[in-house]
Amino acid sequence: MxxxxxxxxxxxxxxxxxxxxxxxxxxxxxxxxxxxxxxxxxxxxxxxxxxxxxxxxxxxxxxxxxxxxxxxxxxxxxxxxxxxxxxxxxxxxxxxxxxxxxxxxxxxxxxxxxxxxxxxxxxxxxxxxxxxxxxxxxxxxxxxxxxxxxxxxxxxxxxxxxxxxxxxxxxxxxxxxxxxxxxxxxxxxxxxxxxxxxxRPAKNEQQYLQRLAQISGKQFAEQALAVDCEHNGLQLTGYIQSPYFEANSSDTQYFYVNGRLVRDRLVNHAVRQAFAQQLEGIQVGYVLMLNLDPHQVDVNVHPAKHEVRFHESRYVHDFILQALQSALSQAEQLPLTSEEGCLAVGDDAQVDEGYGTQAIKPSLNELSVRHDRGNGALSWSAPTIQSGVRERASVAYAGDYSNRGGRADSYRGPELPSQAALNNYAQLMTTPNLRCHEDKPVDAKAMPAVLAGKFWVITEADELRLIPFSMVADEVARSQISSKLSSGLVGQPLLMPVSIKVDDDWQETIAQRELLIRKLGIELTIRLGQLIIKKVPPYLRQSQLANVIPEFLQWIRFEEPADEAITNWLVAQSRASFSSAVILWTEFCQLSESQQQHIISESKVLPWQNWLGEQTSE
The missing domain is CATH 3.30.565.10 (Histidine kinase-like ATPase, C-terminal domain)
Structure with missing residues (x-):
């Protein structure tokens, strides 16, 4: 033929x-x-x-x-x-x-x-x-x-x-x-x-909620949580089913990547895992839009374009998972009052003196929690989508989409989350602080000159010094770990759990040091002769977990290390990678004055006077 x-x-x-x-x-x-x-x-x-x-x-x-x-x-x-x-x-x-x-x-x-x-x-x-x-x-x-x-x-x-x-x-x-x-x-x-x-075209959020009600039902549109989270080039927006949703399930399940509807396994896994704890056994509803750099996603992998391939799939998965888990967990917390100083109110806000200690309730139907890059805190504000904050993480109850500009009393969403929940969310989605001492913003132009991609060149009095990036990264990590370790580190789920052949002593070690392991944000299980690593703190994400975790278990087998030893160990493990020079400089400015002076004193002094003297004699 x-x-x-x-x-x-x-x-x-x-x-x-x-x-x-x-x-x-x-x-x-x-x-x-x-x-x-x-x-x-x-x-x-x-x-x-x-x-x-x-x-x-x-x-x-x-x-x-x-x-x-x-x-x-x-x-x-x-x-x-x-x-x-x-x-x-x-x-x-x-x-x-x-x-x-x-x-x-x-x-x-x-x-x-x-x-x-x-x-x-x-x-x-x-x-x-x-x-x-x-x-x-x-x-x-x-x-x-x-x-x-x-x-x-x-x-x-x-x-x-x-x-x-x-x-x-x-x-x-x-x-x-x-x-x-x-x-x-x-x-x-x-x-x-x-x-x-x-x-009809939706020119604002109220009109979009009307369209959402047409498509997904009035009940879903009224009670859904609005999500707006942006971090390092990824932005997740849309609406998810509230834990207080009266219906048992919803058939509204749409996920978009750069405006294209996809049925991607990685995305579906992240969404299912996020809802697994709060709404176990329920078919949850969501309308979510993920936007990212088009260079970071390949849409030409399926004849009908239903699937995509991400260049950094683990990062995208974890971003979606943490954003949704945090949004759901916040919906279950207690309300904030004005005494806690976390309620940011617009011009339309009203004061209800009959509510506790003069609680402030916005008259708008959307309440959002916004991540402030300036101080690492989160605050309530309205509205959500149109806030214009570049680096933000927000969750809002859509409220009654049919109520346009009504009184605050018409807001029918559940209670606002507690300050503890907001702080936990900030810890999950935090980005480097952009402020120095005395609350002065850092000017990116003020960053010292960079030498060989490894050092900053600074002047201290009559001295010319080289500050290694690695030294600053270690001190920043040590400061962050020390401040968080007492209350426990937050573990981040792995996209693909790491499996290792189990050692005979590990079962007993994990049982004995359960509180310590949990305190570090590490989640381990043993099944069918395998040690499965499910969660680790962010300081271990770039480590070779198949080697690091067994060494850690061997270390804690005979002793329970002090916090200082644990901190030094985590700092050593996090040296594999650190932020860009600009971000690292903002983190340096975020350190206390004594920490900054310690780094400067440990830096290398260049003998520039000798060089000038040698050039003069020539």
Whole structure:
């Protein structure tokens, strides 16, 4: 049997098998093209569940006449030009297969007009012959795509379509997914001539909560927790089911990465693990959006683009897990009062003198807890999403979305969390402090010159000194560990638990030193002859745990080390990595004056006077 190149018609129909599974797939591809074209309104019209007619009209930028024919060709796209573009994809489409695949299994008409053109043009293609005709037409700026008689030339695939009701359900579900993440778009859906869905653009959070109520139900929208957490280039926003949610379960489960809905195993594991303790055995609801640098995620790993691959998967997993766990745990704490000095109130705040010691309750329906980089504390403020804080971690009760500007008494969320809960959340999501002594902000320009990427060059009186980064990193770690060790370190879950063949003495050692191990934030279990490491403090994250933990167990087997010895050990383990020079400098400024002077006194003095003397004698 000889090898032959497939004819274009056959190749297009094979590609259509991956792109066009059912009418909902066609709508997905066409609407995503509209969004990539900058449309702010998308009207969808279908007949008989989409098998008879699919019509998508948008007000996007349109397609020039000379490119209409090319738009229906395979591997033709305006969204990629070079291989480098594939590493940073922000558009929905990028493969250039959708229109060609759809036109190969339907009678497709593409009508479009750009703002520069005086008239619109229409391209028509029917079935596998792919012959494209371009004629003048009347149309406003934007595009309209009609796909008639889907799978008319592939009867076998047409027979696999379900009933009109089932196919419409798939279309309706997909529209819900895109409407939740693209709050700025006006969507309208008609079925058999009747309007069945109308999602108006949400210009503020109240309007978005109305859209959330349309899609996920009024009860979920009223009682959901709003999450807004940002840390080191990762931002997680959205809403999660409250532990006080009256229903036992919710079918609202949507997770987006850079605006793209995904069903990724890593993401699903992080979300399930976060809800495991608070809502065990319940199918929880959530609408979450993760945004990160497009260079840090690969979206070209699945034919339908449902899965993604993160370059730093463990970091992304732990970020999602800790953000959600902290948000859920805060919802179960006791309220704050004004005496604790943690309630930040806007101009609309009201004072209810009948509530304890003159507690302050914001009149807005959203209450958020904000991470302040200046002092490492968290404070309540309103609103959440529009606070504009660059480095923040917030959780808010959505409240009654239908109440616009009502009294504070109408707020129906549960009690505010305690200061202890806020401090714990700050410890989990803390970032380096950006203040020096006497609460003076650090100017990044004031950082000394860096030498060889390892030292700062500073002047102290008439001395020229080199301060090693490693020395500062050790002192910063020692200061942080010492302040936290008495109350216990916070363990961070590992994405993949480390398993080691168990030693005969470890079971007894773990039992004897259980309090010490728990105090360090380490979680260990023994099962089937294996020691499984589940959690470790952040100071051990970069260590070779398969070696470090056995050595640690051997150390504590015969003695219980003092806090100072434990601190020195953790400092030694954390030397493998430290922050950037800028962040490390802010941490240096955060140390006490005595600690700073100790570091300076231990630094290396350069004999610059001798150098100048030698140069003078020459």
């Amino acid at each position: 000889s090898i032959k190149i497939l004819p274009p018609q056959l190749a297009n129909q094979i590609a259509a098998g991956e792109v066009v599974e059912r009418p909902a797939s066609v709508i997905k591809e066409l609407v995503e093209n509209s969004l990539d074209a900058g449309a702010t309104r998308v009207d969808i019209e279908i007949d008989k569940g989409g098998s008879k007619l699919i019509k998508i009209q948008d007000n996007g930028s349109g397609i020039p006449k000379e490119q209409l024919n090319l738009a229906l060709s395979r591997h033709a796209t305006s969204k990629l030009a070079t291989l480098d573009d594939l590493d940073a994809i922000l558009s929905f489409g990028f493969r250039g297969e959708a229109l060609a695949s759809i036109s190969s299994v339907s009678r497709l008409t593409l009508t479009s007009r750009t703002a520069e053109q005086a008239e619109a043009w229409q391209a028509y293609a029917e079935g596998s012959d792919m012959a494209v005709k371009v004629i003048p037409a009347a149309h406003p700026v934007g595009s309209t795509v009609e796909a008639v008689d889907l799978f008319f030339n592939t009867p076998a695939r047409r027979r696999f379509l379900k009933s009109d009701k089932t196919e419409f359900t798939h279309i309706d579900e997909w529209l819900k997914r895109i409407a939740l993440v693209r709050r700025d778009i006006h969507f309208m859906l008609k079925h058999n001539g009747k309007m069945v869905r109308h999602y």
